[in-house]
Amino acid sequence: MGSRLRIPILAAAAAAFGLFAVSASAASEPGHGAPGVGDPYHPTYGNGGYDVSHYAVTLRYQPATDALTGATTITAKATQGLSRFDLDFVLGVSRVSVNGRSARFATYGRHKLVITPTLPIAKGERLTVTVAYTGVPSTMHPDGLTSWIRTADGGVAANEPESAWWWFPSNDHPSDKATYDVNIRVPGTDQAISNGVLVSEHTERSWTSYHWRQDKPQATYLATLAVGHFDLTHSRTATGIPVVNAYSPDLDPTTAANARASVERTGEIIDFLSGYFGPYPFDSAGGYVPNVTAGFALETQTRIFYSPKFFAKAPNTSVVAHEVAHQWYGDSVSLDRWSDIWLNEGFAGYAEMLWSEHEGNGTPQEIAQRIYDAYPAGDPFWSVKPGDPGPAREFDDAVYERGEVAVQALRDTMDDTDFLRLLKAWPTRHRYGNGTITEFEALAEQYAGKDLSDFFTTWLYTAAKPAFFPSRQTPG
Ligand code: ARG
Numbered sequence: 001m002g003s004r005l006r007i008p009i010l011a012a013a014a015a016a017f018g019l020f021a022v023s024a025s026a027a028s029e030p031g032h033g034a035p036g037v038g039d040p041y042h043p044t045y046g047n048g049g050y051d052v053s054h055y056a057v058t059l060r061y062q063p064a065t066d067a068l069t070g071a072t073t074i075t076a077k078a079t080q081g082l083s084r085f086d087l088d089f090v091l092g093v094s095r096v097s098v099n100g101r102s103a104r105f106a107t108y109g110r111h112k113l114v115i116t117p118t119l120p121i122a123k124g125e126r127l128t129v130t131v132a133y134t135g136v137p138s139t140m141h142p143d144g145l146t147s148w149i150r151t152a153d154g155g156v157a158a159n160e161p162e163s164a165w166w167w168f169p170s171n172d173h174p175s176d177k178a179t180y181d182v183n184i185r186v187p188g189t190d191q192a193i194s195n196g197v198l199v200s201e202h203t204e205r206s207w208t209s210y211h212w213r214q215d216k217p218q219a220t221y222l223a224t225l226a227v228g229h230f231d232l233t234h235s236r237t238a239t240g241i242p243v244v245n246a247y248s249p250d251l252d253p254t255t256a257a258n259a260r261a262s263v264e265r266t267g268e269i270i271d272f273l274s275g276y277f278g279p280y281p282f283d284s285a286g287g288y289v290p291n292v293t294a295g296f297a298l299e300t301q302t303r304i305f306y307s308p309k310f311f312a313k314a315p316n317t318s319v320v321a322h323e324v325a326h327q328w329y330g331d332s333v334s335l336d337r338w339s340d341i342w343l344n345e346g347f348a349g350y351a352e353m354l355w356s357e358h359e360g361n362g363t364p365q366e367i368a369q370r371i372y373d374a375y376p377a378g379d380p381f382w383s384v385k386p387g388d389p390g391p392a393r394e395f396d397d398a399v400y401e402r403g404e405v406a407v408q409a410l411r412d413t414m415d416d417t418d419f420l421r422l423l424k425a426w427p428t429r430h431r432y433g434n435g436t437i438t439e440f441e442a443l444a445e446q447y448a449g450k451d452l453s454d455f456f457t458t459w460l461y462t463a464a465k466p467a468f469f470p471s472r473q474t475p476g
């Protein structure tokens, strides 16, 4: 499921930046889907020539050895004639078939699998690609890192901007969203968690299969898998959406209590944020807290990944509000290119401020003012442009903090009712799709009823501290 708009936008951007001159050994050629979607920050991520609609991932995982074995079947449509095409993947492939016939395959670069079907694929043709594989994901370090996190009793796939290629082959870019069936077989009493709804669970000859289904479009980096032991809780939001949370039983008692005191408020936070963003976009919700040492959280769709570090000292509902907000800003409406990360982090940060206000811990205006005042004009903080931070600063604190102050500044620039309508209109208009900052700017101008180009230049695209805050003090 790709957005129709993205091809010309990204092609133009790619042409402007010379992005198709990627250093991959298999360069793009007629009939060969491009080895990258043309992302300005990650030129090798994703691939051209096809549009995926569904991933059926069927795996077996052995925690004792970290061995992951199985197959993924990708349903896609060719967007051009294809003599060959690429997928993003790092595990060892044993067999590939395309439309039922076995196909030749090879690997190149850090994470590319190139597939040559026996017969060329015509533009518009439906593609069914099955890749069989086996590997030890934690040992694969194509960029000096692995996004497969081993735990004492299992493993977890979670990272941004990449995590898929350690466990299933994909068109690894958020511009190509798809639905998922994840079937995972684990030994004995081990459990497996993924996105969406648990369709079935059954034990046969000392292996248990878990079938999770995500029936709404999902970006590849938002797919998650966790194997291990978990204590599950079940509840519902006010509108009846099932909330399934999972906690490792190995967390220390303080962390465990704080994690529950925070993550068990997921349903309440969904209800609260629905008032600002519109109806929750998915039919399932929740989060999981595995016993990992990693220090981040991730808005993995409908089943949020939380490091236990967030809960080590005290309950922390800010991180829950942040990740729940991403379900609208990031997950239902996804980036079309990674340089637009402000659309995710600026608004998830803003949601933390709204939640803080609700909890009586300071208003968005007060918190934004505090951030604005905390960094003097010469501080490197202001050299990060939230609207184009560069690949090395994609997840810099300034993208988050300056980004959320920019959202409050936008609010101050507009009539408050118009701003609140805009906050709902964006996730409504782009639901289950993609969006760019440029499109957001146009929508904001529509709701504000005035030109905002100076505002966005100052707050998103200038490497300097904006002269005024709140912005309504700005002349004009
Ligand atoms: N989107 C995530 C969040 O804000 C950030 C993840 C950053 N990734 C990382 N490996 N540290 O919640």
Ligand code: ZN
Pocket (backbone or CB within 6 Å): 322, 326, 344, 345, 348
């Ligand atoms: Zn975030």
